[in-house]
Amino acid sequence: xxxxxxxxxxxxxxxxxxxxxxxxxxxxxxxxxxxxxxxxxxxxxxxxxxxxxxxxxxxxxxxxxxxxxxxxxxxxxxxxxxxxxxxxxxxxxxxxxxxxxxxxxxxxxxxxxxxxxxxxxxxxxxxxxxxxxxxxxxxxxxxxxxxxxxxxxxxxxxxxxxxxxxxxxxxxxxxxxxxxxxxxxxxxxxxxxxxxxxxxxxxxxxxxxxxxxxxxxxxxxxxxxxxxxxxxxxxxxxxxxxxxxxxxxxxxxxxxxxxxxxxxxxxxxxxxxxxxxxxxxxxxxxxxxxxxxxxxxxxxxxxxxxxxxxxxxxx
Numbered sequence: 001x002x003x004x005x006x007x008x009x010x011x012x013x014x015x016x017x018x019x020x021x022x023x024x025x026x027x028x029x030x031x032x033x034x035x036x037x038x039x040x041x042x043x044x045x046x047x048x049x050x051x052x053x054x055x056x057x058x059x060x061x062x063x064x065x066x067x068x069x070x071x072x073x074x075x076x077x078x079x080x081x082x083x084x085x086x087x088x089x090x091x092x093x094x095x096x097x098x099x100x101x102x103x104x105x106x107x108x109x110x111x112x113x114x115x116x117x118x119x120x121x122x123x124x125x126x127x128x129x130x131x132x133x134x135x136x137x138x139x140x141x142x143x144x145x146x147x148x149x150x151x152x153x154x155x156x157x158x159x160x161x162x163x164x165x166x167x168x169x170x171x172x173x174x175x176x177x178x179x180x181x182x183x184x185x186x187x188x189x190x191x192x193x194x195x196x197x198x199x200x201x202x203x204x205x206x207x208x209x210x211x212x213x214x215x216x217x218x219x220x221x222x223x224x225x226x227x228x229x230x231x232x233x234x235x236x237x238x239x240x241x242x243x244x245x246x247x248x249x250x251x252x253x254x255x256x257x258x259x260x261x262x263x264x265x266x267x268x269x270x271x272x273x274x275x276x277x278x279x280x281x282x283x284x285x286x287x288x289x290x291x292x293x294x295x296x297x298x299x300x301x302x303x304x305x306x307x308x309x310x311x312x313x314x315x
Contacts, residue, residue: 027104030273031136033148036106040064040151046103046162049142050120051110059110060152062145066097066159070119070262073126079176079291081284082260084126091130091166098159108138108145111232117141117224118262121234125265125281128272131167137269140225143233174255174280176288179212183255187248188215191258191267192286199298203259206286210296212257218242220258220266234266239274250275257282257289 024044028035039045040063047065049056056067073090074082084090099105105127109120120137127135138144179188190211195201197217199210211217223234248254256271258264261283268281290296 024102025104025134027106027134027136029136029269030139031106032139033144033150036062036138036145037148037150042104044100044103046097046099046105048097048099048105048107048123049110050107050116050123051112052116055110055112057154057156059142060154062108063151063153065108065153067156068093068097068119068123070115070122073119073122074261077284077288079284079288081287081291083283084122084129084261087130087166087168090126091164094127094130094164094166095162096159097162099162099164101163101165103134103162103164105132105135106138107135109141109232111141111143114224114232117232117234118266121269122262122265124269125172125261128268129169129172131169132164137234137273140233140235143227143231172280174257174282176282176284176292176294179255179257179282179289180294183212183214187246187252187254188212189254189256189267190215190217191220191256191263192217193219193221196259206259206290208286208290208296210298212286212289213295213297215257216246218267220263220270223266223270234270236270236274239270243276251278253278253280255280255282258285260285260287 025039025042047062049061049065049067050070051067052069053067061067073084073093075085077083107120107123109116111117120141124135124137127133140147190197193201194217196203197211197219202209222237225233225235227233243249256264256267256279258267261281264281264283264285268279271279
């Protein structure tokens with residue numbers, strides 16, 4: 001795919017997305033707790049918590065919220081990478097959560113662990129891929145809600161089935177084959193921790209050190225904070241300066257990868273909240289890239305080799 005066709009595809013996609021006025025309630029991509037308090041009783045608003053049943057019931061939850069977990073939305077592909085379920089399955093799952101087609105959606109995480117945070121941001125991107133962009137992340141999650149003194153419920157009600165309709169937007173996704181074919185044509189943002197990007201460390205699930213050559217690094221870890229209770233929450237940091245340093249504007253199409261799609265989804269959501277739209281996410285991530293033995297570079301290893309060679313030359 002050439003640069004022009006990718007840009008045109010995204011331009012058509014962005015033009016086709018519903019405008020804010022297409023919904024009875026318009027949810028900001030970053031929903032402040034005060035906004036949610038004001039709109040909590042709206043009949044066309046769905047609130048989804050990513051946590052676990054124990055936390056949902058015993059720690060309380062936002063009134064009317066429905067609970068889900070990170071793991072139920074994905075399956076293994078042929079490369080043993082975790083990718084989202086088929087669109088028709090996802091449609092049923094959102095209906096089971098009581099989401100109607102015209103609903104605005106607010107997603108939040110409890111922050112008991114990083115999986116809850118990753119799962120919440122993955123849902124944000126997932127809803128976009130299904131053509132539902134009237135969705136927002138609750139600013140700073142459960143921590144932000146508590147700080148704002150938002151109301152808390154401890155009762156659980158089974159939601160009525162919704163009529164959510166999936167309208168897939170494949171232009172928001174990127175396969176491993178596509179990434180390999182077009183990575184030299186566009187900026188590629190790698191969302192892994194800096195040490196992983198440098199090649200000096202890696203996640204246990206990643207069989208190889210290193211990065212895809214030519215990629216740039218914006219670790220999703222940059223956005224992670226922890227309160228005094230050990231609860232995790234997310235805040236944007238350094239986004240505009242990062243893009244300015246790499247010559248990327250709001251009109252520049254670019255690609256996002258990570259070890260897997262949940263890390264990429266954090267970057268996607270943070271960038272989206274900052275006004276960037278021309279993005280495609282590599283859901284299978286480096287798990288798939290490495291399973292196919294596609295090329296990597298390892299700058300730290302190269303630097304160490306160069307240093308050893310320099311010492312040998314001087315001896």
